[in-house]
Amino acid sequence: AQSVTQLDSQVPVFEEAPVELRCNYSSSVSVYLFWYVQYPNQGLQLLLKYLSGSTLVKGINGFEAEFNKSQTSFHLRKPSVHISDTAEYFCAVTPRGTQGGSEKLVFGKGTKLTVNP
Amino acid sequence: NAGVTQTPKFRVLKTGQSMTLLCAQDMNHEYMYWYRQDPGMGLRLIHYSVGEGTTAKGEVPDGYNVSRLKKQNFLLGLESAAPSQTSVYFCASSYTGMGPETQYFGPGTRLLVL
Numbered sequence: 483a484q485s486v487t488q489l490d491s492q493v494p495v496f497e498e499a500p501v502e503l504r505c506n507y508s509s510s511v512s513v514y515l516f517w518y519v520q521y522p523n524q525g526l527q528l529l530l531k532y533l534s535g536s537t538l539v540k541g542i543n544g545f546e547a548e549f550n551k552s553q554t555s556f557h558l559r560k561p562s563v564h565i566s567d568t569a570e571y572f573c574a575v576t577p578r579g580t581q582g583g584s585e586k587l588v589f590g591k592g593t594k595l596t597v598n599p
Numbered sequence: 600n601a602g603v604t605q606t607p608k609f610r611v612l613k614t615g616q617s618m619t620l621l622c623a624q625d626m627n628h629e630y631m632y633w634y635r636q637d638p639g640m641g642l643r644l645i646h647y648s649v650g651e652g653t654t655a656k657g658e659v660p661d662g663y664n665v666s667r668l669k670k671q672n673f674l675l676g677l678e679s680a681a682p683s684q685t686s687v688y689f690c691a692s693s694y695t696g697m698g699p700e701t702q703y704f705g706p707g708t709r710l711l712v713l
Contacts, residue, residue, distance in 0.1 A: 491639070524706055525603070525689055525706045533699045572642070578698055
């Protein structure tokens with residue numbers, strides 16, 4: 483089974499500051515990795531995902547994440563945040579190969595990012 | 600193209616009452632999912648469907664039933680609501696059930712059971 487740990491439940495930052503949201507996962511098999519974002523009173527939408535290849539993945543709205551297999555991490559970063567980035571961010575994993583499937587997507591508990599002026 | 604829509608947006612029930620949540624998608628997706636979101640818990644899968652006429656249990660199926668009579672619709676039913684079912688319910692869909700597939704979420708239904 484897979485599990486996801488988002489190390490910070492809340493992250494407050496000032497506008498234009500850099501931010502890193504941390505995600506660690508546990509799995510006995512290889513996984514696909516995702517970051518989803520939930521803006522206030524909305525559903526989740528995909529920010530980015532790591533499938534294979536380069537360990538640095540670029541997503542929408544200037545976000546990027548780096549897959550580190552040895553540390554089983556997939557941290558999300560943005561060099562300069564805006565007020566509009568205020569949202570809850572969810573890291574998620576699903577196993578690769580025959581053991582995988584979209585119904586096996588496991589979410590972390592979420593990190594609330596608050597960007598202050 | 601509306602994507603994934605959910606009806607109703609908000610509902611208050613009394614313990615023991617029943618209700619049905621409706622999810623509709625216009626993207627011709629095969630797979631559909633129902634999740635519940637509770638504070639500090641992330642999202643947990645209730646039931647899912649791999650195609651019209653098929654349903655399967657997820658992580659937390661107890662107290663819920665589902666049906667997928669049409670490809671574009673996925674219904675979630677609560678036969679006898681309990682306060683523990685107070686939550687925000689999200690429907691999602693994906694084109695296939697492959698692992699890398701992106702899931703597309705609806706705006707959610709807030710349910711309060713008194």
